[in-house]
Amino acid sequence: GGNRTFSMIKPDAVKDGHSGSILKMIEGAGFRIVAIKLTYLSAERAGEFYAVHTGKPFYDSLKSIMSESPIIALILEKENAVEDFRKLIGATNPANADAGTIRKLFAKSLERNAVHGSDSDENAQIEGSFFFSALEKF
Numbered sequence: 820g821g822n823r824t825f826s827m828i829k830p831d832a833v834k835d836g837h838s839g840s841i842l843k844m845i846e847g848a849g850f851r852i853v854a855i856k857l858t859y860l861s862a863e864r865a866g867e868f869y870a871v872h873t874g875k876p877f878y879d880s881l882k883s884i885m886s887e888s889p890i891i892a893l894i895l896e897k898e899n900a901v902e903d904f905r906k907l908i909g910a911t912n913p914a915n916a917d918a919g920t921i922r923k924l925f926a927k928s929l930e931r932n933a934v935h936g937s938d939s940d941e942n943a944q945i946e947g948s949f950f951f952s953a954l955e956k957f
């Protein structure tokens with residue numbers, strides 16, 4: 820039981836072969852995988868996903884980096900999912916991430932920071948629906 824969050828394993832982490840280790844940490848922390856998909860974002864789709872960042876100095880770079888190679892999209896379930904998942908992944912900038920967090924272990928930089936996690940229940944719902952149909956997130 821519990822509520823849900825959305826996560827993406829980002830292109831660099833997939834390409835560098837960290838998907839298995841990251842999924843193992845996610846399941847080990849008590850999250851149930853509700854939905855999972857290896858897919859690809861075009862720069863345009865990446866821009867839609869990150870529309871909230873339109874106009875920011877890192878927006879074009881973010882679109883480019885997120886469309887370099889495949890990503891893994893995930894819907895995850897656990898009590899207190901959004902907050903607990905953000906603790907598991909650590910700070911957005913890996914330089915500020917606590918030891919033992921996914922970003923501390925696998926992020927290369929602020930822009931190539933290994934994973935995304937939703938920042939609210941509302942955004943978890945929106946972001947999950949960006950990648951998965953209703954039947955895929957049963």
Ligand code: CMP
Nearest residue numbers: 869877881911929930931932934935936
């Ligand atoms: P994420 O949690 O996926 O949300 C937006 C992403 O933009 C963030 O992770 C970073 O990878 C990237 N990013 C690049 N520069 C910045 C910045 N200055 N502040 C926040 N996020 C940034």
